[in-house]
Amino acid sequence: MAMWCSRTALRRLQRVAVNSLNITGGPTSFVQREMSTLQRVYVTRQIPPEGLKILHESGQVQYELWDSDDVPVPRKELLQKVKGVDALVCVLTEKIDAELLDAAGPNLKVLSTMSVGFDHLNLEELKKRGIRVGYTPDVLTDSVAELTVALLLTTSRRLIEATHEAKTGGWGTWRTLWLCGHELANSTVGILGLGRIGVAIAERLAPFKVKKFIYTDMAPRPDLASIINAEFVSMDELAKQSDFLAVCCALTPETKEICNKDLFSKMKNTSIFINTSRGGVVNQEDLYEALSTGQIAGAGLDVTVPEPLPTSHPLFTLKNCVILPHIASASYSTRNAMSALAANNLLLGLQGKPMIKELKL
Numbered sequence: 001m002a003m004w005c006s007r008t009a010l011r012r013l014q015r016v017a018v019n020s021l022n023i024t025g026g027p028t029s030f031v032q033r034e035m036s037t038l039q040r041v042y043v044t045r046q047i048p049p050e051g052l053k054i055l056h057e058s059g060q061v062q063y064e065l066w067d068s069d070d071v072p073v074p075r076k077e078l079l080q081k082v083k084g085v086d087a088l089v090c091v092l093t094e095k096i097d098a099e100l101l102d103a104a105g106p107n108l109k110v111l112s113t114m115s116v117g118f119d120h121l122n123l124e125e126l127k128k129r130g131i132r133v134g135y136t137p138d139v140l141t142d143s144v145a146e147l148t149v150a151l152l153l154t155t156s157r158r159l160i161e162a163t164h165e166a167k168t169g170g171w172g173t174w175r176t177l178w179l180c181g182h183e184l185a186n187s188t189v190g191i192l193g194l195g196r197i198g199v200a201i202a203e204r205l206a207p208f209k210v211k212k213f214i215y216t217d218m219a220p221r222p223d224l225a226s227i228i229n230a231e232f233v234s235m236d237e238l239a240k241q242s243d244f245l246a247v248c249c250a251l252t253p254e255t256k257e258i259c260n261k262d263l264f265s266k267m268k269n270t271s272i273f274i275n276t277s278r279g280g281v282v283n284q285e286d287l288y289e290a291l292s293t294g295q296i297a298g299a300g301l302d303v304t305v306p307e308p309l310p311t312s313h314p315l316f317t318l319k320n321c322v323i324l325p326h327i328a329s330a331s332y333s334t335r336n337a338m339s340a341l342a343a344n345n346l347l348l349g350l351q352g353k354p355m356i357k358e359l360k361l
C-alpha cells in the first residue's frame, strides 16, 4: 500500500487530487506530478490546504502524506516512510531524533516543522548531518497572544467555574464575594521569556490598565522591552512582583521545569500563572502543590506533559486550574499560514536558497 505512485496512478491522481486538493483513500495518500526528477518529500500529517497547494503547484516535489489529522503517523510507519526522502514536513508530535534521521538516510537535506517550537527536534543531530531546518514563527504570534489573553481572563475571572455554577444550579442569590477573581487593572504582569509573543501579549493587556510590565530572560532584551515599556528583573523579582505571570519561553535544557517549587513559593497567593509555551517548562507536581495549598491563586495551561494530559490527572481535579488542549495557534488563518510557511521553507531549502524562517543551527 505504501509506495510512490505509478504513471497511471499518477494521471488519475493529477485529475482527482492535484487540481482539486481532494485527497482521499486511507491514511496514506500519494501525490506527485511527474516521476523521476522530482524531489521526494514525506509529510507526516494532513496539514492545512494552503501548504499542500504550494507543494502541489511547485512542480518541484513529489510528496507522500500521512493523510490524517486525527492520529499521528505511527512511529514504525514513519521510520519506513522517511527512507530515502529529500525533505520532511513534520508537526510537533513527531520526534525527530537520530533514529529517524538514520532511517531517512543521507538524501535528507531539509526538515520543515509546522511549529514555532522545536523541542521535538534533536538539533545537534540535524546539525551534524547538515540538514537545514525551517520553522514557523511570527505567523502565529497574534493567534497565540490572543489565546493567552483569553486564557488569562478565563482563569483570573473564574469563567469556567462560573458557567459550571450557572448551569448546575449553584447560582443562588447575587452574593457579594461569590466567584470573585483578580483583575488586571493596576496589576503587575510578568513575562518569563520575552520574545515576539511576550510583546504581543503585553500589547493586548496594556489597554486593561496594567500598571507595570516586568520580564526576565537569559539577558535583557531592550529592543523588545522598549516596545512595551517593560523592566528587566531577576527571576526572583519576577516571582515576587507578578500578579500575573505569563510563561513565553522556549523549552530548552536550560528552561526545563524552570517553573517549580522554588518559583511558586515566591509568588503571591493572589497570583495567576499562565503557560502557553511548553508543558516541559513546568514541574507539574510542584504546580499542583502550589494550586491546591493556595500558594498561588490559579493557573491557566494550554500545554502540559504529557499531551494529551490523562483525564485522571490531579490537575484536572482543581477548580483553580484551567487546562486547554494546546490550541494557542488554532485559528484557521494562522494554521493555514503556518502550513504555507512550512511548505515554502521546504521548497526554498531544497533549492539551496535561504528559507523564509530558518533555525540557525
Ligand SMILES: O=CC(=O)O
Pocket: 092, 114, 115, 116, 117, 118, 140, 329
Ligand atoms: O505549539 C505550537 C507551536 O510550536 O507552533
